[in-house]
Amino acid sequence: MNDKYTWDLTAMYKDLQAFEEDKKIIGKLSTNLTQKKGTLTTSANNLLEALQMKDELSIKLMKVYVYAKMSFDQNMANAKSKQLFEVAHNLHSKVQNQLSFLEPELLVLDETTYAKYVENTPELSIYNHMFEKLFKMKEHVLSKEQEEILSHMNSIGSSFEKIYDDLTVNDIKYPIVKDSTGEEIIANNNNYYKALISPDRTLRENFFKSILGTYGTYINSFTSSYYGAVKHDVSLAEIKNYKSSRHMALSQNFIPEEVYDNLIKTVTANVAPLQEYIEYRRSKLGLDEVHFYDLFVPIVNDIDKTYTFEEARDLVLKATSILGEDYTDILKRAFDERWIDVYPNKNKVSGAYAISAYGYHPYSLLNFNGTLNDVFTLAHELGHVMHSYYSEKNQPFVNSDYTIFTAEVASTVNEQLLHHYLLNNTTNNNEKALLLSMHLDNIRSTLYRQTLFADFENQAHKMVDNGDPLLPNTLCDLHESLYQKYHGKKFSIDSELKYEWARIPHFYRSFYVFQYSTGISAAISIAKKLLNEKEAAVKNYRDFLTKGGSDYSLKLLKTAGVDMTSKEPILAAIKDFQETLKSLQEI
Numbered sequence: 001m002n003d004k005y006t007w008d009l010t011a012m013y014k015d016l017q018a019f020e021e022d023k024k025i026i027g028k029l030s031t032n033l034t035q036k037k038g039t040l041t042t043s044a045n046n047l048l049e050a051l052q053m054k055d056e057l058s059i060k061l062m063k064v065y066v067y068a069k070m071s072f073d074q075n076m077a078n079a080k081s082k083q084l085f086e087v088a089h090n091l092h093s094k095v096q097n098q099l100s101f102l103e104p105e106l107l108v109l110d111e112t113t114y115a116k117y118v119e120n121t122p123e124l125s126i127y128n129h130m131f132e133k134l135f136k137m138k139e140h141v142l143s144k145e146q147e148e149i150l151s152h153m154n155s156i157g158s159s160f161e162k163i164y165d166d167l168t169v170n171d172i173k174y175p176i177v178k179d180s181t182g183e184e185i186i187a188n189n190n191n192y193y194k195a196l197i198s199p200d201r202t203l204r205e206n207f208f209k210s211i212l213g214t215y216g217t218y219i220n221s222f223t224s225s226y227y228g229a230v231k232h233d234v235s236l237a238e239i240k241n242y243k244s245s246r247h248m249a250l251s252q253n254f255i256p257e258e259v260y261d262n263l264i265k266t267v268t269a270n271v272a273p274l275q276e277y278i279e280y281r282r283s284k285l286g287l288d289e290v291h292f293y294d295l296f297v298p299i300v301n302d303i304d305k306t307y308t309f310e311e312a313r314d315l316v317l318k319a320t321s322i323l324g325e326d327y328t329d330i331l332k333r334a335f336d337e338r339w340i341d342v343y344p345n346k347n348k349v350s351g352a353y354a355i356s357a358y359g360y361h362p363y364s365l366l367n368f369n370g371t372l373n374d375v376f377t378l379a380h381e382l383g384h385v386m387h388s389y390y391s392e393k394n395q396p397f398v399n400s401d402y403t404i405f406t407a408e409v410a411s412t413v414n415e416q417l418l419h420h421y422l423l424n425n426t427t428n429n430n431e432k433a434l435l436l437s438m439h440l441d442n443i444r445s446t447l448y449r450q451t452l453f454a455d456f457e458n459q460a461h462k463m464v465d466n467g468d469p470l471l472p473n474t475l476c477d478l479h480e481s482l483y484q485k486y487h488g489k490k491f492s493i494d495s496e497l498k499y500e501w502a503r504i505p506h507f508y509r510s511f512y513v514f515q516y517s518t519g520i521s522a523a524i525s526i527a528k529k530l531l532n533e534k535e536a537a538v539k540n541y542r543d544f545l546t547k548g549g550s551d552y553s554l555k556l557l558k559t560a561g562v563d564m565t566s567k568e569p570i571l572a573a574i575k576d577f578q579e580t581l582k583s584l585q586e587i
Contacts, residue, residue, distance in 0.1 A: 001343060005309070007074065008338035012067045012360055019067065019084075022060050023091065029057040030095050037101050041109045044117035048124050054102065055397045059358050061095055064088050066357040070341075073365060077347035100151040107134060107141050126396045129550055133254065140240045140251070150239070157236070160229035161508035167221060168503070175210045179203035187211040189503070196296040208293035212496035215503050219472045222502035226460075227470040233510050234464045245461045249511035253403040254552050259564055263517055264458065266567040266574075267451040268485065273578045274448050275488035277440060280581065282490075289492040292483075292500075295444075300430070300437040306370035309342055316379045319421035320414060322530055323538060327386065333361075334385060340364045352377050354384030354411075358397050362388040372434070379418040383411035391548030399550040405515055406553050409560075410545060412523030413530070415442075420531060429587050436584040443577045446520045447570075452486050454514035457507055475501055521569040522562045524576050529561050537561060 013019045033053050040050045068088035072081040109117075114131055118124045134141075141147065174188035180202035185191055187210035195207035215222065233245040242248040250257055282290045284299040307315070313335050321328050334340060341348075344367040356362035364381040368374045387410035392400045423435050459478055460470060468474075476498035483493055506513050529537035544560035554564055562569050 001345065004338060005340075005342040006338065007070060007341045007363055009067060009070060012063060012357065016084075019064065022064050023087075026057060026060050026064065026091065026095065029053060029060065030098050033057060034098050034101075037105065040102070040105050041113075044121040044124065047109075047117060048121055051124075051127055051398075054099070057095070059397055061092060063357040063360070065092050066355055066363075070355065070363060070365075073349040074341060074345070075347045076349060097151055100148050103134070104141055104143060104147045106131075107138050111135055127398055130398055136254070137251070140242060140248075142240065150236070154236075157229070157232040160225050160232065161505075163225045163228075164222070164505065164508060167218060167225070168505075172214060172218060174214060177203070177206040177210045179206070187214070193296070196293060197298060199297060201294070201297075204293040204297065205291070208291075209494065209496050212499045212503070216496060216499040219476070219499055219502060223470060223472045223475060226475070226502075226507060227464070229508050230461055230464045230470060230510075233461065244465050246458065246511055253405045255405055255554070256565065259518070259554070260454070260458070260511070260514055262565070262567055263451055263514055263570060264455050266570040267448065267517070268455070270571070270574045271448070271486050271488070273574055273581065274444060274486060275490070277444065277577070277581055278487060278491055280585065289490070291492045291494055292497050296441070298434075298437060298441075300433045302372075302434065305372070305431075307372070307375055308370065309368055312368070312370075312375040312378050315375055315422070316382060316414070316418060319379065319418040320382075322417065322534075324542065327542070330386065330389060331382060334364070334382060337361070339385065340366060342366050342368050344369065352381050354381045354388065356385075356388040356392065358392050358400055362392075372438070376415050376418060376438075379414040380411040383414035386410060386414075387545055390542075390545040394546040395548040395550055400548040402547075402549050402556075403553045404512070405518065406556060408516065408519035409522050409526065409557070412520050413526050413541070416523055416527030417530065420527070433584060433587050436580050436587070439580050440577065440584065443520065443524075443573060443580070447517050447573055447577070448486060450513045450516040452482050453504060453506070454511070454517065455482055456501060457511065457513070461510070517570075518564055521573040522557055522560075522564060524573045525562045525569045526560050528572065528576075 013022075033050065036046070036050050036053075039046055041047055065088045068081075068085040072078070072085035075081055109131075111131075114124075114135075118128065142150065168189065174186050176184050177187045178184055179198070179200045181200075185195060185203070185207065187195070187207045189211075191207070192211065196204055198204055230245070233248070237243075237245045237248040240248065242251065246260065247257060250260060278290050278295075281294065281299055282288075285294060285297070287294060317328055317331055320331065339361055340363070348367070349365065350367060352364070352366050354362055354364045362385040364385050366374070366378060366381065368378065384407070387402065387407075391402055419435060419439055423432060426432060426435075456479055460475065463470060463474070479501040480493060480498040483491065483497060501507070504513075526537075526541055530541060541560045544556055547556050547559065550556075557564055
């Protein structure tokens with residue numbers, strides 16, 4: 001493969017000797033910082049020295065980890081790369097445990113003393129937002145000894161996800177099913193998407209019933225694993241003085257619980273457009289009734305058009321050119337300077353992602369095959385790349401990392417801009433119909449589907465918060481009832497659908513999935529502003545990209561013109577869904 005389509009990692013390390021040198025520096029910094037235990041807050045100079053040392057250590061540690069991960073992901077069969085990644089992963093865990101004393105000790109400071117320290121030592125001011133957040137979390141931080149114990153106990157809490165992974169990857173024997181011609185396929189998660197978008201309804205039905213039926217066979221084990229994970233969350237929340245497990249999860253990014261409730265309330269009050277779309281699907285597919293396995297198959301035939309990577313590059317550059325010439329120039333660097341590992345390769349990790357280490361340009365991994373979806377994936381990942389690039393260029397390390405709540409905004413804005421660019425630059429009705437149907441399915445799966453999942457885990461956690469056990473029937477009945485509520489009475493529910501909750505790995509990252517829904521809602525609103533308001537909206541959005549984690553997520557989104565404490569962005573996304581459906585119906 002031509003090197004220009006692979007990563008150039010020499011920007012980070014020219015050779016392994018340099019990597020080993022950084023490992024040694026990390027060891028020394030970690031030891032030196034640990035030796036400062038008990039003295040961090042005794043003076044402004046001690047505090048500044050410790051925080052600067054922590055930043056230097058974190059930057060080195062991130063660099064080592066990111067480099068090792070990327071090296072491994074390029075070729076997961078390479079023994080040296082695997083060893084490199086395991087060493088980096090273990091080093092990261094070791095340092096995190098060694099530094100567990102930091103937060104409790106920093107919280108010995110009170111706000112008045114910190115303010116005096118900043119007045120006398122202005123260099124400390126870059127840590128103001130960090131301390132503002134720490135002081136707000138003070139009531140939830142325990143003693144140094146207790147926090148160290150919890151740090152070790154959290155590894156036990158994460159074992160429930162490991163049990164889930166072992167069940168789904170190593171223990172379950174997935175069945176073989178046949179399509180309408182007798183061809184066989186294994187009904188496992190690797191083939192899930194491929195099977196459910198197949199035009200062969202016999203395959204879709206057989207696959208769906210077999211894979212979820214298999215999960216149903218193990219439903220007691222899945223329930224016990226999930227119940228354990230939720231109980232761990234609830235117990236930890238109680239120990240750390242939170243009102244609930246949800247309060248604890250959302251507090252990490254300072255998201256008010258009202259934002260979560262507002263999402264569920266607004267979406268469930270507006271399920272009619274989703275149900276109208278399902279009826280339209282039924283009509284277009286020529287079905288008597290719609291089942292779950294009919295929700296993913298394209299309702300518009302693919303026009304069998306493929307794109308070279310160079311064509312995809314040009315489309316993304318043109319679609320995002322509204323964001324400014326300097327934005328485009330940096331995007332061009334991503335292509336020209338080998339920030340992107342483009343094509344599938346033997347033993348290369350699947351999927352796509354963006355990653356960065358502070359002080360170096362971000363990278364992106366793709367598995368580009370030339371489909372329209374791949375073009376959108378390129379736009380998406382480069383949205384992450386640009387968000388990281390601008391944040392890290394404009395913020396000190398301590399404020400450079402944006403939160404999960406804002407993480408999917410820039411990537412999804414890029415997708416929205418690409419969608420509108422392609423739609424406005426084709427006169428082919430088949431292409432228009434394909435773009436509109438893809439857009440509908442994106443909103444359905446990201447806004448409606450993820451809100452349904454958010455609703456499910458919210459109710460499951462409330463049960464445990466209230467002291468009620470999670471039983472297989474309880475969770476299965478809840479999941480089935482939510483499908484009926486969101487999809488309507490005309491939606492046909494098969495008995496296997498109630499087991500679907502058991503195959504959602506994100507439930508082991510509590511109260512995570514709702515951010516997909518808020519993210520697409522924010523992105524749709526921002527993209528509309530960029531296209532309609534032009535210069536003012538571009539200025540606000542570009543400002544948002546530079547802020548990293550220098551302020552609270554909700555405040556940062558407001559700088560881009562979106563208020564996620566209101567229902568307006570969610571309603572705007574639903575309106576976009578309705579208008580897209582109407583446009584498709586009119587073709």
